[in-house]
Amino acid sequence: MTSDGLRQQYSLALDMTRLADLHLAGRRATGIDRVLQAYAVQYCERARAVLRWRGRHYVLDAAHSLQLLRWFAQGQCPKSLGWWLLLAVVRSWHARDITGYWLINAGHSGLENSGYASEMQRMQVLPVIVIQDLIPLTHPEYNREGEFARHHQRIKTACSCARLLVCISAATQQQLAQYAAKQGWFLPATTVAHLGVPVAMPEYWRRDETDAYFVVISTVEARKNHLMLLQIWRDFIDQGVANPPRLICIGKKGWEAEQTFDLLERCQQLQGIVQHITDCEDKALMHWLTGARALLFPTFAEGFGLPVIEALQHGVPVVLTDLPVFHEFAGTVPEYLPQLDHGAWRQTILDYSQIDHPRRQAQLQRMAEFVAPQWGDHFDMLQRNLTTPSDV
Numbered sequence: 001m002t003s004d005g006l007r008q009q010y011s012l013a014l015d016m017t018r019l020a021d022l023h024l025a026g027r028r029a030t031g032i033d034r035v036l037q038a039y040a041v042q043y044c045e046r047a048r049a050v051l052r053w054r055g056r057h058y059v060l061d062a063a064h065s066l067q068l069l070r071w072f073a074q075g076q077c078p079k080s081l082g083w084w085l086l087l088a089v090v091r092s093w094h095a096r097d098i099t100g101y102w103l104i105n106a107g108h109s110g111l112e113n114s115g116y117a118s119e120m121q122r123m124q125v126l127p128v129i130v131i132q133d134l135i136p137l138t139h140p141e142y143n144r145e146g147e148f149a150r151h152h153q154r155i156k157t158a159c160s161c162a163r164l165l166v167c168i169s170a171a172t173q174q175q176l177a178q179y180a181a182k183q184g185w186f187l188p189a190t191t192v193a194h195l196g197v198p199v200a201m202p203e204y205w206r207r208d209e210t211d212a213y214f215v216v217i218s219t220v221e222a223r224k225n226h227l228m229l230l231q232i233w234r235d236f237i238d239q240g241v242a243n244p245p246r247l248i249c250i251g252k253k254g255w256e257a258e259q260t261f262d263l264l265e266r267c268q269q270l271q272g273i274v275q276h277i278t279d280c281e282d283k284a285l286m287h288w289l290t291g292a293r294a295l296l297f298p299t300f301a302e303g304f305g306l307p308v309i310e311a312l313q314h315g316v317p318v319v320l321t322d323l324p325v326f327h328e329f330a331g332t333v334p335e336y337l338p339q340l341d342h343g344a345w346r347q348t349i350l351d352y353s354q355i356d357h358p359r360r361q362a363q364l365q366r367m368a369e370f371v372a373p374q375w376g377d378h379f380d381m382l383q384r385n386l387t388t389p390s391d392v
Helices: 003-009 017-025 031-043 062-074 081-091 116-123 147-161 170-183 226-238 258-266 282-290 306-313 324-330 342-352 358-367 375-387
Strands: 012-015 048-053 056-059 102-105 126-131 164-167 190-192 213-217 246-250 274-277 295-297 318-321 335-337
Touching: 012 031, 017 031, 017 048, 017 062, 017 081, 031 062, 031 375, 048 062, 056 116, 062 081, 116 147, 126 147, 126 170, 147 170, 164 170, 164 375, 170 190, 170 324, 190 375, 213 282, 226 246, 226 258, 226 342, 246 282, 282 306, 295 306, 306 318, 306 324, 318 324, 318 342, 335 342, 342 358
Parallel strands: 012 048, 012 102, 102 126, 126 164, 164 190, 213 246, 213 295, 246 274, 295 318, 318 335
Antiparallel strands: 048 056
């Protein structure tokens, strides 16, 4: 088939390995998982599902793909998923050939394996790889030991075999181009497609405006800078601040943050004023978010920041680190602060704890014209790049 024929056919396959592992392990979805879920929602009616096991990719036929992607789109899978997947692979063996398909890998699955590129050649597919971030390369101090080498291999693999690289922000695209140039790697065609959020849900929950609290939503890891917030809250207690607001930390325990874990679990001063919720279903998370004085996001580095746009979409003020990536989609709406200026964060938190404080009201006014990026825009950008003639 000619390349023009492939573009007209526009057949798609989705690497769903990461979501399959998530559901098999019974874990709660985090940022990249939610991206994959959005892909399942978008393409469940037309894409083939692909799963990777021990370096090999296994393709499900149309019927089994439809069922699996629908489960992933809904965020619910049967307890017998493991057996179902095994039978699905066997029953789909006759339909395993997806030569000429665009194979989208939005979860970095398998890219750390040196044989990934040759596997793509064996399958004769056109790889489309979504680059979520380069944080393990730009900020290795915030990642697990060995993650720098693994992510270096992921980016090397992506550059060597992808027909299209999709960066979720212009900041990530710039970092990618700089890193590839430094390594002397060829950079395939790239595009920027911001992540999105669903259309705002009806607010059937009740906000208690007398309950002054802030939320921070993220895995608890050193990069997210929870430590600074906990130190500020401890200062509130030690310095006798009257009626200090509460802090609700929502997210599982991560890595490289032992001092943060110690404060959350053992600091007596924080008991009753700081609450850590490690497993929070979506409905409860939205209840916490929409009732908060503001979302706090003091991260040191970020590929995008889905909680930021979700907060702004639901009318919740945001106080965050002044990083270029946030200006791409949030503009001048949030309150931007330096990463380590404890004094500025402390005063801003005290100001925003007052529901009618002028600083908080000013952000609410700026928010009136905010338009959150939507998943539809992301997929429109993707489709334009897959259907535009190019040297594929």
